[in-house]
Amino acid sequence: MAIIEIENLTKTYRVYQKREGLVAAIRGLWHREYRDVYAVRGINLTVEQGEFVAFLGPNGAGKTTTLKLLSGVIYPTSGTARVMGFVPWERHNEYRRRFALVMGQKNQLWWDLPAQESYRLHQQIYRIPPEDFQRRLDELSELLRVRELLGRPVRELSLGERMKMELIAALLHAPDVLFLDEPTIGLDVVAQHNIQEFLKFYQRERRITILLTSHYMQDVEALCKRVVVINDGVIQFDGSLDEIVDSFSGYRVVRLHLAEGQSAEGLARLAEVESIELPRVTLRCPRGEVARVLARVLEDYRIVDLSVEDPPLEETIARLYENARGENRQSLAAATEA
Amino acid sequence: MSSRQSTRPDYFRVFLTFARNSLVRDMMFRTNFLIEAITSLSWAIMNVGFYWIVFEHTPSIGQDTGWGKYEFFVFLGTTWIINALVQAFFMPNCEEFSEMIRTGALDFALLKPIDTQFLVSFRKVHWSSLSNLLLGIGLLVLSLQELAHRPVQPWRLSASVCLLYPLYILCGVAILYSLMTCLAATSVWLGRNQTLYDFWFYITNFSRYPMEIYRRGWGIPLWFVFTFIIPVLLVVNVPARILAQPVSGKSGSEWPLAAFTVLAAAGSVLASRWVFRRALAAYRSASS
Numbered sequence: 001m002a003i004i005e006i007e008n009l010t011k012t013y014r015v016y017q018k019r020e021g022l023v024a025a026i027r028g029l030w031h032r033e034y035r036d037v038y039a040v041r042g043i044n045l046t047v048e049q050g051e052f053v054a055f056l057g058p059n060g061a062g063k064t065t066t067l068k069l070l071s072g073v074i075y076p077t078s079g080t081a082r083v084m085g086f087v088p089w090e091r092h093n094e095y096r097r098r099f100a101l102v103m104g105q106k107n108q109l110w111w112d113l114p115a116q117e118s119y120r121l122h123q124q125i126y127r128i129p130p131e132d133f134q135r136r137l138d139e140l141s142e143l144l145r146v147r148e149l150l151g152r153p154v155r156e157l158s159l160g161e162r163m164k165m166e167l168i169a170a171l172l173h174a175p176d177v178l179f180l181d182e183p184t185i186g187l188d189v190v191a192q193h194n195i196q197e198f199l200k201f202y203q204r205e206r207r208i209t210i211l212l213t214s215h216y217m218q219d220v221e222a223l224c225k226r227v228v229v230i231n232d233g234v235i236q237f238d239g240s241l242d243e244i245v246d247s248f249s250g251y252r253v254v255r256l257h258l259a260e261g262q263s264a265e266g267l268a269r270l271a272e273v274e275s276i277e278l279p280r281v282t283l284r285c286p287r288g289e290v291a292r293v294l295a296r297v298l299e300d301y302r303i304v305d306l307s308v309e310d311p312p313l314e315e316t317i318a319r320l321y322e323n324a325r326g327e328n329r330q331s332l333a334a335a336t337e338a
Numbered sequence: 339m340s341s342r343q344s345t346r347p348d349y350f351r352v353f354l355t356f357a358r359n360s361l362v363r364d365m366m367f368r369t370n371f372l373i374e375a376i377t378s379l380s381w382a383i384m385n386v387g388f389y390w391i392v393f394e395h396t397p398s399i400g401q402d403t404g405w406g407k408y409e410f411f412v413f414l415g416t417t418w419i420i421n422a423l424v425q426a427f428f429m430p431n432c433e434e435f436s437e438m439i440r441t442g443a444l445d446f447a448l449l450k451p452i453d454t455q456f457l458v459s460f461r462k463v464h465w466s467s468l469s470n471l472l473l474g475i476g477l478l479v480l481s482l483q484e485l486a487h488r489p490v491q492p493w494r495l496s497a498s499v500c501l502l503y504p505l506y507i508l509c510g511v512a513i514l515y516s517l518m519t520c521l522a523a524t525s526v527w528l529g530r531n532q533t534l535y536d537f538w539f540y541i542t543n544f545s546r547y548p549m550e551i552y553r554r555g556w557g558i559p560l561w562f563v564f565t566f567i568i569p570v571l572l573v574v575n576v577p578a579r580i581l582a583q584p585v586s587g588k589s590g591s592e593w594p595l596a597a598f599t600v601l602a603a604a605g606s607v608l609a610s611r612w613v614f615r616r617a618l619a620a621y622r623s624a625s626s
Contacts, residue, residue: 013622068445068623071445071448071449072448072449073445073448073449073621073623074621074622074623075619091448091454093345093346093451093452094345094451096449096450096451097345097451099449100449101445101449103445106442106443106445106446108443108446110359110363112363112366112367113359113362113363117359117362118359120355121352121355121356121359124347124348124351124352124355125347125352125450125451125452125457126345126347126450126451127345127346127347127348153366
């Protein structure tokens with residue numbers, strides 16, 4: 001069953017076009033020029049119950065705007081969206097009781113109070129039965145290993161601990177849909193890993209639907225089978241991580257460990273050399289040529305060990321963004337000419 | 339997914355939790371709490387001293403208005419009570435509402451399955467402001483004791499006064515709350531509203547004196563605007579008049595005004611809900 005259905009969703013912001021200089025600033029008092037900025041332009045997306053979907057995209061691509069539209073925080077300019085059958089921006093309480101939004105950049109807990117005081121408030125607002133509340137709080141604080149921090153003022157917690165507290169706040173009412181906007185931003189590797197593990201476990205246990213935005217590829221690799229790449233407000237790609245790698249990384253990385261005394265001379269004629277630190281050599285090789293290059297290498301050189309890998313995901317994604325940007329520019333140019 | 343019935347939040351309990359959390363927070367910074375309470379107390383005492391001096395020069399505010407010294411102190415006590423209530427329950431919240439719009443923190447309020455205006459309006463209680471409430475009540479008690487020995491129509495406590503005075507205090511608070519919410523909501527369109535406090539001060543300044551002051555010369559247009567359009571003149575005047583019962587030639591003229599005050603309070607709250615809704619619809623949320 002489709003739990004999220006988005007059709008032609010568009011959000012534009014009217015922004016005041018500032019001009020440089022004092023004279024222009026004074027003129028701006030009377031005569032203001034506005035321009036429409038597209039945050040999201042006509043996206044279509046369907047998410048099934050129980051999916052864990054990653055939203056990838058550079059800054060300003062429209063990821064957060066999409067999550068805010070789906071949470072009903074802002075109204076769209078046009079288009080429709082339904083989450084569990086509700087139109088989010090109608091802000092029905094029945095809908096608001098069944099989802100949660102966590103934003104890595106903002107916090108909702110009372111800053112000066114221990115997190116448990118904010119949780120009590122949640123209990124009242126969401127009307128969570130006391131026994132459910134206690135059971136969930138025990139369970140979540142156990143899983144995230146923060147039980148002893150519940151009584152400490154939020155402002156005294158580390159960023160990672162605070163994020164865990166925010167996650168608990170979001171999950172106490174057992175939402176069916178969870179929107180996570182960069183939940184691991186600014187966290188160290190350990191905290192990031194803990195949160196990934198937790199999200200993975202929780203999603204698998206509860207079969208809830210999660211939409212996640214993140215800039216960290218590790219998050220995406222660890223958590224999501226499905227990736228939606230959004231750029232300039234348009235969905236550029238929707239599929240699995242493997243497919244991204246297949247279609248957007250045009251080459252593979254071949255690492256060679258040469259035998260003692262074997263020189264690297266001549267390798268540059270076979271493929272692009274990325275680095276030479278004898279006895280190790282790294283080559284970049286177009287996808288279709290890997291077999292041919294390897295055959296030649298094995299024939300002409302004495303090799304101790306070798307491996308063939310995909311390039312780092314970050315690099316592939318960066319290429320995808322670049323590609324998309326180029327295409328957009330072309331299509332915009334075509335549109336203005338027409 | 340156990341029980342989905344009776345999911346409507348219990349607004350009163352939510353409010354109690356807000357009040358409790360605020361108190362816990364205030365107690366954490368108890369020195370600050372004390373300083374705030376002392377500051378507002380000393381302001382109040384200077385205030386009463388100032389009017390004491392004024393009444394050294396004149397027996398009443400205006401001829402035949404009935405606002406003598408102790409009648410006016412009832413008026414002053416009423417002002418304090420209303421201001422204390424507004425400052426304790428709404429001032430910090432409206433200020434924060436404006437800030438939430440600017441920083442995008444309003445996002446979280448919009449996610450909660452509860453009336454957003456309620457959530458934003460009652461989130462915090464500024465407990466130290468309630469010190470002026472006690473002081474106001476004290477001033478009322480002292481002044482009313484004096485008025486009980488008034489030569490003409492000595493003051494008597496009646497059942498209707500006991501009922502009406504709190505009711506009109508609530509009406510006054512409702513009018514001020516609505517005005518403040520409307521002002522704070524303009525931040526959605528203005529992006530930033532630092533003049534909120536200034537504007538608030540200018541307008542409420544008019545509510546701090548008996549309305550007879552304005553019923554002369556060019557004060558009449560002011561009186562009209564602040565009675566019927568932005569009804570801040572009704573806020574203190576109506577309850578104070580009901581309680582102090584100033585003896586003037588025009589006794590009995592307060593009842594049409596009292597009836598209008600109830601309407602004005604209800605209308606103001608409805609207007610604030612309308613403006614609040616419009617503001618939420620126009621809310622853009624700040625960047626991630």
